[in-house]
Amino acid sequence: MAASRTSYLLTAALVLTALAVASIALFGGGDGDDNDECVHGECGPQGLGLPTTTLRYSRVPAPDTTIALFVDLSSHASRRLFTTILRAIDQGDVDSAELLLFHAPTDCHDSKPDDDQAYACAAALTVECAEKQRPGAGLLLAARTLDDLWQSSPNPDLSDLRELLDSTEDLGLDRDALDTCAERVPSVPTSNPNMAALRVRVHHEWARQRGLQQSAGGFIIRREGPRERFTPFGESLTRVELGRLWGCTGIVSAATCDRKAEHP
Amino acid sequence: MSTWQIPSQLRWMMTAMAFLLPLALALILRIILMPQGSDEDTSKPVPVCDATRFDDTSCPAGTLCVADECRTMRIDRGASGPCNNHSCRGDQECFGGVCIASDELPIATSTCRNSEPLLREILRICEQTAITSCNREDLELLTRDGSYERRIYELPNTFTVHFAAGEPKSSNRRLKRTKRVKRAEKALLDKLRARLDPLRDAQTILVLGRASAHTGYDEGNSLLAARRAELVAKLLSEALAEATTERDGGPRVIFWSLAAKSALDLRVLQQAIHAPPLAWRNAQIAELTELFAGQLHPDKIPKDRLNAISDLANQLVFIAPLPCDGTEYFPRPSLPPTVTSYLDYTL
Numbered sequence: 311m312a313a314s315r316t317s318y319l320l321t322a323a324l325v326l327t328a329l330a331v332a333s334i335a336l337f338g339g340g341d342g343d344d345n346d347e348c349v350h351g352e353c354g355p356q357g358l359g360l361p362t363t364t365l366r367y368s369r370v371p372a373p374d375t376t377i378a379l380f381v382d383l384s385s386h387a388s389r390r391l392f393t394t395i396l397r398a399i400d401q402g403d404v405d406s407a408e409l410l411l412f413h414a415p416t417d418c419h420d421s422k423p424d425d426d427q428a429y430a431c432a433a434a435l436t437v438e439c440a441e442k443q444r445p446g447a448g449l450l451l452a453a454r455t456l457d458d459l460w461q462s463s464p465n466p467d468l469s470d471l472r473e474l475l476d477s478t479e480d481l482g483l484d485r486d487a488l489d490t491c492a493e494r495v496p497s498v499p500t501s502n503p504n505m506a507a508l509r510v511r512v513h514h515e516w517a518r519q520r521g522l523q524q525s526a527g528g529f530i531i532r533r534e535g536p537r538e539r540f541t542p543f544g545e546s547l548t549r550v551e552l553g554r555l556w557g558c559t560g561i562v563s564a565a566t567c568d569r570k571a572e573h574p
Numbered sequence: 575m576s577t578w579q580i581p582s583q584l585r586w587m588m589t590a591m592a593f594l595l596p597l598a599l600a601l602i603l604r605i606i607l608m609p610q611g612s613d614e615d616t617s618k619p620v621p622v623c624d625a626t627r628f629d630d631t632s633c634p635a636g637t638l639c640v641a642d643e644c645r646t647m648r649i650d651r652g653a654s655g656p657c658n659n660h661s662c663r664g665d666q667e668c669f670g671g672v673c674i675a676s677d678e679l680p681i682a683t684s685t686c687r688n689s690e691p692l693l694r695e696i697l698r699i700c701e702q703t704a705i706t707s708c709n710r711e712d713l714e715l716l717t718r719d720g721s722y723e724r725r726i727y728e729l730p731n732t733f734t735v736h737f738a739a740g741e742p743k744s745s746n747r748r749l750k751r752t753k754r755v756k757r758a759e760k761a762l763l764d765k766l767r768a769r770l771d772p773l774r775d776a777q778t779i780l781v782l783g784r785a786s787a788h789t790g791y792d793e794g795n796s797l798l799a800a801r802r803a804e805l806v807a808k809l810l811s812e813a814l815a816e817a818t819t820e821r822d823g824g825p826r827v828i829f830w831s832l833a834a835k836s837a838l839d840l841r842v843l844q845q846a847i848h849a850p851p852l853a854w855r856n857a858q859i860a861e862l863t864e865l866f867a868g869q870l871h872p873d874k875i876p877k878d879r880l881n882a883i884s885d886l887a888n889q890l891v892f893i894a895p896l897p898c899d900g901t902e903y904f905p906r907p908s909l910p911p912t913v914t915s916y917l918d919y920t921l
Contacts, residue, residue: 401910453908546662547664558640
């Protein structure tokens with residue numbers, strides 16, 4: 311009897327072990343892994359780890375898509391990409407989306423910056439200072455700075471920026487405070503650091519570390535459930551391409567992306 | 575009491591089956607529950623890339639890194655291509671079906687951009703791509719709508735020539751006083767020469783003749799307005815021809831007249847025009863000069879005088895330089911109007 315009971319117990323233990331192994335085989339590892347690593351195009355909750363920005367546009371309260379755009383405010387390529395993306399969002403080429411604006415790398419600490427660099431750095435800093443002074447004004451000022459390239463093209467300089475600021479009274483900014491904010495040197499450590507300048511610097515470093523070598527570029531980030539899928543893009547992106555990239559970044563639509571390409 | 579007596583071999587076989595069956599079941603279920611598209615994935619593995627980087631070069635030519643997989647996304651650059659089958663580089667714009675670098679585009683000046691609605695409407699009526707190809711019939715048709723007539727007067731650097739009632743006389747009576755007419759023409763030509771500076775850079779100069787809405791008869795007024803416009807256009811062309819080389823060509827002058835279709839609103843004229851009028855022969859321009867200088871206020875003068883000044887205003891010829899011909903590149907603002915309104919609202 312004792313031998314028989316032992317064999318039954320042994321059998322039960324083996325069945326339980328087999329069930330445990332089977333459940334791991336069924337549900338464990340692979341695509342469903344719930345860790346924070348980015349695996350096969352999907353990321354855990356930490357996502358891309360984008361730096362902070364408050365330069366944002368969206369008409370929906372909880373957008374499913376983020377378009378993170380890095381711009382150099384002295385470049386026509388950035389102006390064009392900014393315009394392309396805003397029109398795509400506004401006219402529904404990408405659904406339920408927001409634009410987050412960041413600053414593309416520029417060497418703001420060069421001892422002898424050329425006019426373009428000096429303009430780009432000053433413009434980026436001024437936009438951040440405007441945003442800090444009056445939330446919402448930063449994006450409008452960024453747009454006007456980009457539009458102003460048509461006036462000052464091909465080589466905008468700091469006097470162009472001053473002229474532009476002279477004509478932005480409607481944004482309700484305190485001009486003196488804006489000038490003071492934009493003139494403070496970020497690299498000098500003080501007890502009261504210039505947060506606007508630090509933010510520009512963080513954007514520059516982040517994009518540089520991600521290998522952004524053009525004046526503009528960004529990521530399409532789609533959230534489906536708790537996960538994010540993303541796709542980088544460069545400065546030549548057109549509206550048609552943006553719509554297509556957005557579709558292909560989705561989990562469901564990605565599977566059919568290649569097939570559509572073969573049979574458009 | 576008898577218990578089941580299972581042979582030892584059978585017991586071990588059952589034990590082995592109990593262990594293997596769940597595993598086999600799990601394997602079958604896993605294959606069934608594999609994600610869609612697995613056919614593609616198993617037969618032809620999709621190359622992987624790093625979608626967290628801008629500079630990842632893992633993807634073969636013709637593919638893009640989408641969510642860490644190299645996808646052969648076909649972007650149709652054929653018939654529906656954004657710029658005549660081409661996709662322009664980031665620093666280029668599509669202009670006339672060709673990709674042109676932004677700093678090489680013939681960008682419309684800000685004055686020109688301010689006139690864009692009028693330019694577009696003229697081109698729509700002309701069914702042309704350049705204003706210089708439009709003719710006087712098109713402009714006459716356009717200005718039957720008073721709002722467009724007003725927009726012409728609002729063009730920067732518009733000025734006027736005033737003619738006294740019945741002037742200039744018709745050509746069949748002109749023979750008798752050729753010398754007087756010639757002297758008057760020379761005098762006006764000299765005055766026009768002095769006003770040429772802002773006209774030289776114009777692509778087209780619009781010359782619109784008027785005749786009083788309150789006096790005379792319709793047919794006579796139409797002929798009178800046409801004579802005025804023709805005379806000013808002729809003298810203006812002469813002055814421009816002297817001032818421009820043959821190679822430059824100079825602006826094209828288009829003239830037409832509206833006779834007495836409707837009386838002009840003095841308030842509108844005062845807002846639109848500031849240059850003092852030129853006078854043909856014995857024309858009295860003192861009151862019109864005061865009006866354009868803002869020294870007379872139409873709302874504060876007696877009705878009789880207002881009517882008299884209104885008659886004077888309807889004897890004017892308007893000279894309006896169009897700064898561009900509509901073929902320039904008109905930059906669009908970065909923000910669509912709806913976005914601007916929304917951001918302004920949330921500010």
